[in-house]
Amino acid sequence: MSKCRIPLGPFHPLLEEAEFFNIKVEGEKVVDIEMETGWMHRGHEKISETKTFTQSIFLVERICGICSTSHPFACVNAIEDIDNIEIPERAKYIRVLIGELERIHSHLLWVCLAGHFIGYDTLWMWAWKYREPILQLSEMITGNRNHYAMMRVGGVGRDFDNSLIPKIIPVLDMIEKKMVMLAGAANDDPVLRSRLKGVGVLTKEDAINYCANGPTARASGVDIDVRRDDPTAYEVVDVKVIVTPNGDVYDKLVVRVLEIIESCHIIKQCLKAFEKVQGPIINKVKEISPGEGIGRYEAPRGEVFHYIRSDGSNRPLRHKVRAPSFSNIPTYKASCVGIPLADALITLASVDPCYCCTERSIKAFDINGKKIEHNLLHLSRKKTERLQRELIPKEKSLIDGIFDLSLSR
Amino acid sequence: MKEKEQIFFEKFKDKFTKIIKKKKRNYFNVKNKDLIEIADYLFNTMKCRLSICTATEVYDGLEVLYHFTDDTTGTYYNPRVKTSLKNPEINSITPIIEGANWIEREMYDLFGIKFKGHQDLKKLLTINSPEFSEDDHPMRFKRNQKVKVKSQK
Amino acid sequence: MRKLLIDITKLVRDKEALEKIDCEYLYHEGTNPGIFSLVEIAEFGVFCRQCKEAFCVDACPKEALERTETHLVKRYNMRCVGCKSCILACPFGTIFPEVINYITAKCDYCLNQLNENPEYIPLCVKTADNDSVKIIDIKEENPDENLYFVGDYMVVRTPSWREKVEKK
Amino acid sequence: MFLKYLFYLLIFPGFLFASVFGMIVGWVDRKVSARVQFRVGPPFFQNFYDIFKLWGKEVILVKNSPYFIFLIAPIIAFASVLITSTLVGTAFFFNLSIGGDLIFIIYLMMIYSVALILGASSTGNIYSSIGAGREMKLLLSDELAFILVILVPIIQAGYKIDLTQILIYQQANGMIIGSASGIIAFIVGIICLQAKMAMQPFDIAHAETEIIDGVLIEYSGTLLAFWKLSHFIMYVFLPMLLVILFWGGISFASVGSIIAGVLKYLLIVVLMILIKNTNPRIRIDTAISFFWKYASPLALVAVILAIFGV
Amino acid sequence: MAFYNKIIKKSIWVFHVSASPCNNCDIEILDLITPGYDIERFGIKLVGSVRHADVLLVTGIVSHKIAPRIKQLYEQAPKPVFVVGIGTCTVGGATFKQSYNKAGASLDKIIPVNAFIPGCPPKPEAMIDGIVKLLGTLK
Numbered sequence A: 001m002s003k004c005r006i007p008l009g010p011f012h013p014l015l016e017e018a019e020f021f022n023i024k025v026e027g028e029k030v031v032d033i034e035m036e037t038g039w040m041h042r043g044h045e046k047i048s049e050t051k052t053f054t055q056s057i058f059l060v061e062r063i064c065g066i067c068s069t070s071h072p073f074a075c076v077n078a079i080e081d082i083d084n085i086e087i088p089e090r091a092k093y094i095r096v097l098i099g100e101l102e103r104i105h106s107h108l109l110w111v112c113l114a115g116h117f118i119g120y121d122t123l124w125m126w127a128w129k130y131r132e133p134i135l136q137l138s139e140m141i142t143g144n145r146n147h148y149a150m151m152r153v154g155g156v157g158r159d160f161d162n163s164l165i166p167k168i169i170p171v172l173d174m175i176e177k178k179m180v181m182l183a184g185a186a187n188d189d190p191v192l193r194s195r196l197k198g199v200g201v202l203t204k205e206d207a208i209n210y211c212a213n214g215p216t217a218r219a220s221g222v223d224i225d226v227r228r229d230d231p232t233a234y235e236v237v238d239v240k241v242i243v244t245p246n247g248d249v250y251d252k253l254v255v256r257v258l259e260i261i262e263s264c265h266i267i268k269q270c271l272k273a274f275e276k277v278q279g280p281i282i283n284k285v286k287e288i289s290p291g292e293g294i295g296r297y298e299a300p301r302g303e304v305f306h307y308i309r310s311d312g313s314n315r316p317l318r319h320k321v322r323a324p325s326f327s328n329i330p331t332y333k334a335s336c337v338g339i340p341l342a343d344a345l346i347t348l349a350s351v352d353p354c355y356c357c358t359e360r361s362i363k364a365f366d367i368n369g370k371k372i373e374h375n376l377l378h379l380s381r382k383k384t385e386r387l388q389r390e391l392i393p394k395e396k397s398l399i400d401g402i403f404d405l406s407l408s409r
Numbered sequence B: 001m002k003e004k005e006q007i008f009f010e011k012f013k014d015k016f017t018k019i020i021k022k023k024k025r026n027y028f029n030v031k032n033k034d035l036i037e038i039a040d041y042l043f044n045t046m047k048c049r050l051s052i053c054t055a056t057e058v059y060d061g062l063e064v065l066y067h068f069t070d071d072t073t074g075t076y077y078n079p080r081v082k083t084s085l086k087n088p089e090i091n092s093i094t095p096i097i098e099g100a101n102w103i104e105r106e107m108y109d110l111f112g113i114k115f116k117g118h119q120d121l122k123k124l125l126t127i128n129s130p131e132f133s134e135d136d137h138p139m140r141f142k143r144n145q146k147v148k149v150k151s152q153k
Numbered sequence C: 001m002r003k004l005l006i007d008i009t010k011l012v013r014d015k016e017a018l019e020k021i022d023c024e025y026l027y028h029e030g031t032n033p034g035i036f037s038l039v040e041i042a043e044f045g046v047f048c049r050q051c052k053e054a055f056c057v058d059a060c061p062k063e064a065l066e067r068t069e070t071h072l073v074k075r076y077n078m079r080c081v082g083c084k085s086c087i088l089a090c091p092f093g094t095i096f097p098e099v100i101n102y103i104t105a106k107c108d109y110c111l112n113q114l115n116e117n118p119e120y121i122p123l124c125v126k127t128a129d130n131d132s133v134k135i136i137d138i139k140e141e142n143p144d145e146n147l148y149f150v151g152d153y154m155v156v157r158t159p160s161w162r163e164k165v166e167k168k
Numbered sequence D: 001m002f003l004k005y006l007f008y009l010l011i012f013p014g015f016l017f018a019s020v021f022g023m024i025v026g027w028v029d030r031k032v033s034a035r036v037q038f039r040v041g042p043p044f045f046q047n048f049y050d051i052f053k054l055w056g057k058e059v060i061l062v063k064n065s066p067y068f069i070f071l072i073a074p075i076i077a078f079a080s081v082l083i084t085s086t087l088v089g090t091a092f093f094f095n096l097s098i099g100g101d102l103i104f105i106i107y108l109m110m111i112y113s114v115a116l117i118l119g120a121s122s123t124g125n126i127y128s129s130i131g132a133g134r135e136m137k138l139l140l141s142d143e144l145a146f147i148l149v150i151l152v153p154i155i156q157a158g159y160k161i162d163l164t165q166i167l168i169y170q171q172a173n174g175m176i177i178g179s180a181s182g183i184i185a186f187i188v189g190i191i192c193l194q195a196k197m198a199m200q201p202f203d204i205a206h207a208e209t210e211i212i213d214g215v216l217i218e219y220s221g222t223l224l225a226f227w228k229l230s231h232f233i234m235y236v237f238l239p240m241l242l243v244i245l246f247w248g249g250i251s252f253a254s255v256g257s258i259i260a261g262v263l264k265y266l267l268i269v270v271l272m273i274l275i276k277n278t279n280p281r282i283r284i285d286t287a288i289s290f291f292w293k294y295a296s297p298l299a300l301v302a303v304i305l306a307i308f309g310v
Numbered sequence E: 001m002a003f004y005n006k007i008i009k010k011s012i013w014v015f016h017v018s019a020s021p022c023n024n025c026d027i028e029i030l031d032l033i034t035p036g037y038d039i040e041r042f043g044i045k046l047v048g049s050v051r052h053a054d055v056l057l058v059t060g061i062v063s064h065k066i067a068p069r070i071k072q073l074y075e076q077a078p079k080p081v082f083v084v085g086i087g088t089c090t091v092g093g094a095t096f097k098q099s100y101n102k103a104g105a106s107l108d109k110i111i112p113v114n115a116f117i118p119g120c121p122p123k124p125e126a127m128i129d130g131i132v133k134l135l136g137t138l139k
Ligand code: SF4
Pocket: A014, A015, A063, A064, A065, A066, A067, A068, A070, A071, A299, A301, A323, A324, A325, A352, A353, A354, E023
């Protein structure tokens, strides 16, 4: 029986872990997945060594545009960890506010793309419609739609304007209402449920073994959340961690939707605090002493990890970045094998590896990795022949007729 | 919670050198031969999660820092293993932790550290790249390229 | 006691001498090796008049310069933006434009290596032309030979106003 | 006589009318979809621009593929769609038909699908071949249901396989949709149309996010224009076919009846667009089991009911 | 030809090529087709296959690995095809200027580019403006 490899990608933007999947299928069933990475490799860690600490914050912001405040957040955490720098309370609230706004828009983006992936363009468009106000809020608060440029070592770069509070609350209420609606719709819609429930299950053991984190792990019942476990600004707010037991795509959807609602609650706590907590937003940092620091932050997709080693100058000597997807992507191996191709794609997407542009360039390889553009036609015919045999042995004659035609061109 | 940490440091007292303790962060040097045992203890007994490993090139060699995090307390345990510049080799921890697969491949790619016992050690990021051959490791410093070292007067 | 000697007169004579000197810590390839930070510390140590109301401190827009208790002026590299206003403001012209950069380097006098191996010779010493940087054994300051201590590990050879002050 | 048929084929219910009207309905589709998605949607002439533009673009042939099939497939498909639309159109507007035209229509529809499969598998692209495989599975699953659906009016009209005969029967005895078997068949029919038109939830062979437009991936320029045009024409005659079969067609007796006829047609179109916009794409195995387990048996029930004249 | 140009201006099918970007430009491109900006109003549509494309929207610094693929894509696209570089990345590399995995100083060293839309990321309005300006150059 001929197996066939479907190349997926490589036009897929995922920071250092941009991927190119070689999906080995038998018919429609996935038997193996292999990933080739490095298409988007830009060498951040090396570039960072040529930049000052302040500049690296903006560099890591550009690791990825979706959670573009998570990386700076973790980066400043790491720098502050070297010298145990404390930040003012108001700055903490501002950091939390930005982080949670980002989480909302990122999770909504996931809902959009998941919708797009299962061919539900209406869901895509609707979720995007609700995402747009969040971006506008971000623009109001930080001045930018995506790359916020708010984080600084020792605080934040821009104060929050208290007069914006009445504008933010209605948007949050709207989002919350819509999310409740979406959760209900996902629960009721039989077609949607059949596409998501029980699909691409990642067991708890696998999640732990593969060191998964973030919503991917939480959907599998692993109770971790950096915001609660190792808070650096989040100690000022209450964070409820959402954990679901099943690990399928449906649970991943549920976790994300509930997290959006939780984020709305956290933002409301911040807004309440802003009226009371005034004062400086940044501590002056004069020097970073030699040493090493670890910073992490719960990005929408999981734990962002930054390790910074300083030699006392104003540049990092080593700057290690680990995006959550780096740990989450290898879980594909556990969750995608043995399920139909159409499901594999949504499972791949369910980890949320910034999956907006997978469907790109085409190149085929055979099982030995040789290019097979030449006999691909032959292969595909063979496959179709096999399919017809499997599918309807009785009506074989009709189909055979058709294929004789195609072979004798 | 504190006890777990103490038991750990008691148990491996004579295997650690140069322990740096900070708030929620522990760094300690270990020997290459003890690495697997310590990783096994951290991962399976203390139920730590392997966040990532950081390879760094320092003046006299390469070092790899393993970042294990205990999610119940938010504490980091960072064993540091040193290896030589010429022939960097470290024991692989993939037999214990499946998730280390890509991490070690990445370090092999960028720094050229060979992991003994890794099933499938090939490049991760610059694989099949037209620019980088198999022995190009872009994160390594090109030492003393422009400098001609003169004899000491 | 072994100390690192910097001969500023010799360094200044040859314009490119500074650029040629390499540093053990090549973390930041090519740019700004540790010798710059050595020269900076040296010049704040021996050239700077340590004014009571320092113009340079007042001129700095980012409050990166500060006077420490020992009257030395110190530049904090996280705050400096390399605008070089301080160079213009100093009435004595004691700050070299070359060494006040936005991106700074750090020298630890190769203490790491020296601790392990006292015979160790740092790379800056190896690469410096005509003995402008070397390691010497020295007990105390020697104003007659223009040798002054700066900090614990460094000795600078240069004519300095400190000579006259001390002679008085 | 010959000229008249040529006129039918090329101008009125055929090529010119079907293309223009199809593009307009295609615009309605895009516009309604956009409105459902809170968007404004494209301008009225958008599909015309698209087709004209495609006409002028370069056609890229795939290396090492059988050019002949690649080139001829869209033309065969277009021709078969065109003839179908002429057949349906003449019946719809002029109450004219050749004997046994329903059989023709079923065959021509199948030829369209087969041409699609052939064209797709001739490109040598792996996504195309997956798309072709899916198209074939889909064809095999929805075809039975579709034929059963068509059987219902045939049986009700007294085993007549002409569209005109069915219309005449309906004029005499009321619409077929009024009967129990009629309504069941009509519902299954709409679902079959959805599959035939490759609209969600059955756009499995085109699945943009899985296999990049699947079957049409390698087509460009004029050839792609042919495919698009065929698709637009299907917008015209498939709903018309349903109107004829179940809903008594259109009568030009009065303005009111004309409007009623147009409304019937539009209702089906809008229904299809709404189904498209409120459903995700389903998996091919779900689709197969849906058609074989639910749709076909349901249609069969309708046929049995029709035989007993319910 | 003039007539044809008029038509092509009204019907632009774009294919989105992401060549090692930070994703943000890509997301903002998706923004364009969603309710907020809805460029289907102007007949601009995102397509999945490069064979159907009239405009290639390229984002990102082009890494060594992806550069040959980009060239291939450009060749595969049916002419006439326009290339628009979105974001500062394509212009000169932005913060990634020093990257060791960057092929060519800017996108036009790799494939011919008709327009650049700088910004990091460019606002959706800027992208619409850029595309409209590009179309304005067609006579
Ligand atoms: S986690 Fe994903 S979305 Fe977030 S910054 Fe990293 S790559 Fe981008």
